[in-house]
Amino acid sequence: xxxxxxxxxxxxxxxxxxxxxxxxxxxxxxxxxxxxxxxxxxxxxxxxxxxxxxxxxxxxxxxxxxxxxxxxxxxxxxxxxxxxxxxxxxxxxxxxxxxxxxxxxxxxxxxxxxxxxxxxxxxxxxxxxxxxxxxxxxxxxxxxxxxxxxxxxxxxxxxxxxxxxxxxxxxxxxxxxxxxxxxxxxxxxxxxxxxxxxxxxxxxxxxxxxxxxxxxxxxxxxxxxxxxxxxxxxxxxxxxxxxxxxxxxxxxxxxxxxxxxxxxxxxxxx
Amino acid sequence: xxxxxxxxxxxxxxxxxxxxxxxxxxxxxxxxxxxxxxxxxxxxxxxxxxxxxxxxxxxxxxxxxxxxxxxxxxxxxxxxxxxxxxxxxxxxxxxxxxxxxxxxxxxxxxxxxxxxxxxxxxxxxxxxxxxxxxxxxxxxxxxxxxxxxxxxxxxxxxxxxxxxxxxxxxxxxxxxxxxxxxxxxxxxxxxxxxxxxxxxxxxxxxxxxxxxxxxxxxxxxxxxxxxxxxxxxxxxxxxxxxxxxxxxxxxxxxxxxxxxxxxxxxxxxxxxxxxxxxxxxxxxxxxxxxxxxxxxxxxxxxxxxxx
Numbered sequence: 001x002x003x004x005x006x007x008x009x010x011x012x013x014x015x016x017x018x019x020x021x022x023x024x025x026x027x028x029x030x031x032x033x034x035x036x037x038x039x040x041x042x043x044x045x046x047x048x049x050x051x052x053x054x055x056x057x058x059x060x061x062x063x064x065x066x067x068x069x070x071x072x073x074x075x076x077x078x079x080x081x082x083x084x085x086x087x088x089x090x091x092x093x094x095x096x097x098x099x100x101x102x103x104x105x106x107x108x109x110x111x112x113x114x115x116x117x118x119x120x121x122x123x124x125x126x127x128x129x130x131x132x133x134x135x136x137x138x139x140x141x142x143x144x145x146x147x148x149x150x151x152x153x154x155x156x157x158x159x160x161x162x163x164x165x166x167x168x169x170x171x172x173x174x175x176x177x178x179x180x181x182x183x184x185x186x187x188x189x190x191x192x193x194x195x196x197x198x199x200x201x202x203x204x205x206x207x208x209x210x211x212x213x214x215x216x217x218x219x220x221x222x223x224x225x226x227x228x229x230x231x232x233x234x235x236x237x238x239x240x241x242x243x244x245x246x247x248x249x250x251x252x253x254x255x256x257x258x259x260x261x262x263x264x265x266x267x268x269x270x
Numbered sequence: 271x272x273x274x275x276x277x278x279x280x281x282x283x284x285x286x287x288x289x290x291x292x293x294x295x296x297x298x299x300x301x302x303x304x305x306x307x308x309x310x311x312x313x314x315x316x317x318x319x320x321x322x323x324x325x326x327x328x329x330x331x332x333x334x335x336x337x338x339x340x341x342x343x344x345x346x347x348x349x350x351x352x353x354x355x356x357x358x359x360x361x362x363x364x365x366x367x368x369x370x371x372x373x374x375x376x377x378x379x380x381x382x383x384x385x386x387x388x389x390x391x392x393x394x395x396x397x398x399x400x401x402x403x404x405x406x407x408x409x410x411x412x413x414x415x416x417x418x419x420x421x422x423x424x425x426x427x428x429x430x431x432x433x434x435x436x437x438x439x440x441x442x443x444x445x446x447x448x449x450x451x452x453x454x455x456x457x458x459x460x461x462x463x464x465x466x467x468x469x470x471x472x473x474x475x476x477x478x479x480x481x482x483x484x485x486x487x488x489x490x491x492x493x494x495x496x497x498x499x500x501x502x503x504x505x506x507x508x509x510x511x512x513x514x515x516x517x518x519x520x521x522x523x524x525x526x527x528x529x530x531x532x533x534x535x536x537x538x539x540x541x542x543x544x545x546x547x548x549x550x551x552x553x554x555x556x557x558x559x560x561x562x563x564x565x566x567x568x569x570x571x572x573x574x575x576x577x
Binding site for chain 2: 004007008009011012014015016018019020021022024025028036037040041081082084085087088089092093094095097100103104107108109110111113114115116117118119120121122125137138140141142144145148173174177198201202204205208209219220223224227234237238241244245248249252260263264
């Protein structure tokens, strides 16, 4: 019994040790200007107003809005076109569809960092440099391969008879897809949505090279930018770190299992 | 009464044929948007990168691209900084892969005991996975600063008088970034291993224990062999992720001091967007692509065999 309690305590201690960076940053975000460098953890005075000041100084409202626009638009379009393609690859095959599928899969292997130069050149020549469109378009392209892979796998598990029955009943392919396939595929779509959401919400290098104006910055670039200014006050940066982390953490707590599935979707067999 | 199709067989086959053709066309239409995105933003960029490796270009005016043959390749492979960043990327990959797997595996074993508190531990270890590498980088830069908590603790214990410059010293900057990366992604590997552990029948380990096997033998003889496919996939994912590392390095040190934490992606970024050497940078890009390609092919082969 005592052994059990000790073990349990050790596990809690380990967990708290692991969380020290987070706890420390939280304590930092509540300190006064003078305590920033002197205190170790929490101080007696607690300055919640740091959050208000940080929100205004770093223009967080705008950063959040930009991130939301870019992430939601890219995730939505990726879902639509990847599910259409995945359905065709699974159930309305044409002569070359298998080859096309495998070629698109190759995209999983290409890290964005490796093709930033041509993406930059293309966006410049399309006149999309320094717009959210450039980000949305490239996020769609980079999200597609894995989305197609996961969704195709799921569509293959839907009984063929169901689709054939619908065809015989006179439903056309588009109707079958939207009325039968999509409602059945909610779990797979949720997994893909979370995976894409996390990938695009955190994406950094493309946002860094494709956006020039600060008012267009997404959260990661915005954060990196004001840390780059060496005089930016620590307590405000810390408040910013906490504020940006909270939304994702809340979503995680609400739908933990789905979330883990989505995040580890990259580990599905390729 | 089911004679319809027999009577109308000719017509039926014809209709079936037309239906299939129409369906095929629709299949193509369904895939078309994905194909277009893939061509414009993945295929063309890759081809353009390959083309750029043979050119000298400052990145502004497309008409000023000059073909220079293999000069960039020769320059890159003779470049000391490239070789340094290649070596440092490899160190990063090797160390993160080894320790992420080790910590992830041990973490999964602890959580699998289901002792009270393991749920909390699981969430604590997984929390950093949810954060962006930018945030992790900012947090750790502050923690490791001369005024940060780590130096406070070290000084209080009395290990050193002067603060240690974790990110300002060319000897340890890279390893500091590695530690921050380990903190971020241990939870990821842990969950993959934990999922793998759930697949091992409890009867198997119980039976071994009853037969007198100690924990060590249960782990080395039963758990590790059963988890080896999971281990392979996890390691390959870590390796692929490691070779393209950029965000956290960019935020914590930007490759410094003195290039001691320069990795392939940060060097590529610098050559392309600070020095405007597009040809040179493209060779680095090709190196990154080739590495990910090779590892991904290994991964494909392995996963097809083991799952």
